[in-house]
Amino acid sequence: MRPANETNDPALTALKALTASHTLEYTYKRSLGPVLSRFFTGLRARKFLGLRRPDGSVIVPPKEYDPDSGQSLDEWVEVSDQGVVRSWSWVSQPRPQQPFDHPFAYALIQLDGADTPFIHVVDVPGEANMKSGMRVKARWAEETTGVITDFVFVPA
Amino acid sequence: MRAVAVVGFSQSPSLRREPDRNEVEILIPVLQSLREQTGVSGADCDFICSGSSDYLAGQPFAFVSGLDAVGAWPPVSESHVEMDGAWALYEAWVKIQTGEAETALVYGFSKSSMGDLPITMALQLDPYSVMPLWPDAISIAGLQARHCLEAGLMTHRDMASVAVRDRAHAKDNPNAQLKGDWTVDEILSEAFLVNPLRRSDCAPISDGASAILLAAADRAGQICDRPAWIRGIEHICEPMELGVRDLGRSRSVEIAAEKAGVASDKIDVAELSAPFTHQSLLVEKALGLAGDTLVNPSGGALAGNPLMAVGLSRIGECASRIFSGAADRAVAHATSGPCLQQNLVCVLEGE
Amino acid sequence: MQDAGPESPVSVLEARISLKYDYSAGQSASRFLRAIERGKLLGQRCPVDGRVYFPSRGSCPQHAVTFGDEVVELSDKGTIVTYSIVRVPSANIPLALPYIAANVLLDGADTILMHVLDAKPDQVHMGMRVQAVWKPRAEWTTSTANIMFFRAIDEPDADYESYKEHI
Numbered sequence: 001m002r003p004a005n006e007t008n009d010p011a012l013t014a015l016k017a018l019t020a021s022h023t024l025e026y027t028y029k030r031s032l033g034p035v036l037s038r039f040f041t042g043l044r045a046r047k048f049l050g051l052r053r054p055d056g057s058v059i060v061p062p063k064e065y066d067p068d069s070g071q072s073l074d075e076w077v078e079v080s081d082q083g084v085v086r087s088w089s090w091v092s093q094p095r096p097q098q099p100f101d102h103p104f105a106y107a108l109i110q111l112d113g114a115d116t117p118f119i120h121v122v123d124v125p126g127e128a129n130m131k132s133g134m135r136v137k138a139r140w141a142e143e144t145t146g147v148i149t150d151f152v153f154v155p156a
Numbered sequence: 157m158r159a160v161a162v163v164g165f166s167q168s169p170s171l172r173r174e175p176d177r178n179e180v181e182i183l184i185p186v187l188q189s190l191r192e193q194t195g196v197s198g199a200d201c202d203f204i205c206s207g208s209s210d211y212l213a214g215q216p217f218a219f220v221s222g223l224d225a226v227g228a229w230p231p232v233s234e235s236h237v238e239m240d241g242a243w244a245l246y247e248a249w250v251k252i253q254t255g256e257a258e259t260a261l262v263y264g265f266s267k268s269s270m271g272d273l274p275i276t277m278a279l280q281l282d283p284y285s286v287m288p289l290w291p292d293a294i295s296i297a298g299l300q301a302r303h304c305l306e307a308g309l310m311t312h313r314d315m316a317s318v319a320v321r322d323r324a325h326a327k328d329n330p331n332a333q334l335k336g337d338w339t340v341d342e343i344l345s346e347a348f349l350v351n352p353l354r355r356s357d358c359a360p361i362s363d364g365a366s367a368i369l370l371a372a373a374d375r376a377g378q379i380c381d382r383p384a385w386i387r388g389i390e391h392i393c394e395p396m397e398l399g400v401r402d403l404g405r406s407r408s409v410e411i412a413a414e415k416a417g418v419a420s421d422k423i424d425v426a427e428l429s430a431p432f433t434h435q436s437l438l439v440e441k442a443l444g445l446a447g448d449t450l451v452n453p454s455g456g457a458l459a460g461n462p463l464m465a466v467g468l469s470r471i472g473e474c475a476s477r478i479f480s481g482a483a484d485r486a487v488a489h490a491t492s493g494p495c496l497q498q499n500l501v502c503v504l505e506g507e
Numbered sequence: 508m509q510d511a512g513p514e515s516p517v518s519v520l521e522a523r524i525s526l527k528y529d530y531s532a533g534q535s536a537s538r539f540l541r542a543i544e545r546g547k548l549l550g551q552r553c554p555v556d557g558r559v560y561f562p563s564r565g566s567c568p569q570h571a572v573t574f575g576d577e578v579v580e581l582s583d584k585g586t587i588v589t590y591s592i593v594r595v596p597s598a599n600i601p602l603a604l605p606y607i608a609a610n611v612l613l614d615g616a617d618t619i620l621m622h623v624l625d626a627k628p629d630q631v632h633m634g635m636r637v638q639a640v641w642k643p644r645a646e647w648t649t650s651t652a653n654i655m656f657f658r659a660i661d662e663p664d665a666d667y668e669s670y671k672e673h674i
Contacts, residue, residue: 017176017537018649023527024214028283030520036284040517059400061285067395087306087403089298090351095275097290097525106295108303108399116399119286119299127351132306146517148285178533181565184573198571214528224564227571271528284520 035064038076044146048079048138050114057115079113081138082156086110086117090127099149105130109153122153129155160252161376161383162504164194165472167366170333170460173269174363179213183225183265183365190261190367194379198226201369202257204234205248207241207264208464211276222265233257240264240429241366241468242490242500248370249389258372264465265365273361273463280493282396293494294350294358300403300495301434302352309404312352315433316343319356319458322436326455333460334360359431364462366469384475384486384504388416391490391500398495409442409489412501416487423449424483427470429490431457438496439489453477467491471502478506535565535574540649542578546641549578550616558617562651583639583654585613585620586665588674592628601655607631611657612673619673625656633674634664 032040035051039062042049050060052075053068060079065072088107094100099121107130108117122136135156144150166189168182191197198204204226208219219236228234233256237243241264248260268276274292281287281296304310317340326332338356346354369379376383392408392415394401401407413419426449430436436458440451452458454473457466467490474486483506490500532540535551539562542549550561551574558567559579566573590609600606600623607624609631624631625640637657647653 017178017534018532018540019175020530020532021527022214022530023525025523025525027521027523030283030522032284032518032520036520037516037518040284040520044517063397067397067400087299087302089295089302089353090348091292091295092348092350095272095290095292097275097278098292099289106289106291106299108299110399116397118397118399119281119289119291119296121289132302147520148288175531176534176537178531178536178565181533181535181573184566184571187571211526214526214530221564224566224568225571227567227569229569267531270530271526276526279524283522288520288522 033064035062038062040146043148043150044144046081046140046144048081048111050077050079051075052077058113059116060111060114061118077113079111081111083109083111083114083136085122085130085132085134085136087132088122088130090130099152107153109136120148120153124155158253158255159373159376159385160249160370161380161385162368162471162475163371163376163380163383164190164196164369165366165475166190166193167331167465167469167472168364169331170362170364170462172333172361172363174267179208179218179265179267179365180221180224182363183222183263186365186367187225187263190369194369196259196369196379198261199228199232201259201261202233203248203251203260204232205236205244205251205260205262206234207237207239207244207468208266209238211279212266212268212271212273212463214271222263226261239492240464240466240490242471242488242502243391243467243492245368245370245468245471246389246391246500249386252370252372258375260370261367262370262468263365263367264468266462266464267363268361268463269363294353296398296494297358297432297435298350298353299398301357301432303403304434304438305352307404310434310437312344313340314437315357316340318433318436319343322452322456322458325453326459329454329459331460332455333362335455335459353432357433359457359461362460362462364460364465366462366465366472368468368472368475380479382479382481382506384478384506386502387505388418388503389500390415391498393493393498396493396497401495403495404438406438406442406496406499409439409496409499409501412499413443413487416501416503418487418501418503419444421485422446423485423487425449425453425474425477425486426451427454427456427473427486427488428452429457429467429470430496431461433458435491435496439499443487443489443501467500471504474504478504481506533565535563538578539563543651543653544647544649546644546647546653548581548583548613550581552577552579559615560618561613561616561620579615581616582614584660585611585616585637585657586670587624587631587633587635587637588612588619588670589633590624590631609657610674611637612670617673622654623656625658630659632664634667634670636660636662636665
């Protein structure tokens, strides 16, 4: 334990409290279920799969049930591994848990063939290289294992 | 429907960190103050409901210790939500509607300063396809902000104006954390924190707690000279995936506002929990506020954002202005989830 | 994730969470921990009913009042009010299996300290008088682990009436 080094209104507190750092860590093994299993198995094979919704649109990643109607979805569609950036945020100071040690963008990316974008990351040298509407493509890891971090996006 | 009113409200100062007090030590004076205000203690209430988050505290079942501040012996009827205290208030309101309670103590609290809040919030996201990328809360909000900017729904200047307004209002709030006079140009000259958001576009990180006493019908009048009657309260949720939502419009606030009856009469005061300036603009629009509504006289979330208490405090700030006669009708907003995913709207009225 | 080979579908996601926190003990626990670093066991008294809480979290959980700064220094002797015989090992318990997990009512306290007892299962019983066995003084820190365990002392058992309210 080490003494706290932040000060506070002396009217509120009489005694400096002790502090201790603690890292809360745990691993969950989550069952994917049939729909996500198919999606992530597709990623392992370097393919992007989505599901067609009752209105004809294609959602990527796939959902078990349609977000609007609640209907269960079962019409699989393979979409491109290239698409368009719909929006982005620039991370100039990455945190340890985040995918890169250097600055990068989180983005909403809509793959060709999908009708909805999803959140992922774009690896570019700087903010000036990001623009909504730019085309990106997946850059796959050397070894894909069937997780969302099997790839990142780079300019197409 | 039974008539239910807010009859008391108290809060701790919103501080960047409370290093010397734990959650119970922060809560006890808040609850004591409420007791002094109303003459009713938590243990006297028919029902107690609290809002907090174990992930902010870094401990499972952390909320249980909060009951030390209430005194749960003899045993009390109590419940908890892993949500802002505004949702605990909703549960308490429902409990009173069922006739199972006449009075309810509601409180919310957190110490966000203990962890890395923007990263902790990544745990709210889809655990399979989003969370493993650990997008922090500001980056997520930035995706929505850029969508709004590029769609021409607002400008950086509009966003900065919200921060200027709220922090100027906060000068009159002894409990606010960020207060003072900024100009729009000063804010626009800030470098981006997470492009497209500047630090001033974001609510601060805050530790704090607040509490409200609810009472039904005649009991309300016994406790408070001018109760703030809850005329409408509703909460609506959108899907978690940003990709299937319209990020330029808060459909859930629109629906909740309609069901709560916001538009049925003039709104004197609105208090919003939006933690980003662009979100404040979206909520104001979705509530359908007229130009003569005073928005965030307390400073709102941009002046002080103790999670789990901030929404409850918006209800309390509206109620306070009704107690004093400064307002006759008010709307309070609370939010949860990424990019205004889930929203609660509460309409309060004095007689 | 697990899969038996390239042909079998991906069926599990291993999601690792790692979050760092800087906890504050708060005022009362900090006072308690600083005292235990000096070998003192401090309780606090509820102003409403006079019960002595040990350890103290700074407020009475029954009456919701803060204790203030007044403290009660307690002996490190006490009574076993109940116990379990544990046959599952734990990395931080310095005793061989089976060990005794015991609720100890320290003399002067009205609340229980949960700790471990260095005794054989056929020796432990309710009402048994015990005393703390501390680590060497040079190893004391701001932690209840300064007390390694409790051991029986040569005193007659406490009368059941004296601790029955604390089981």
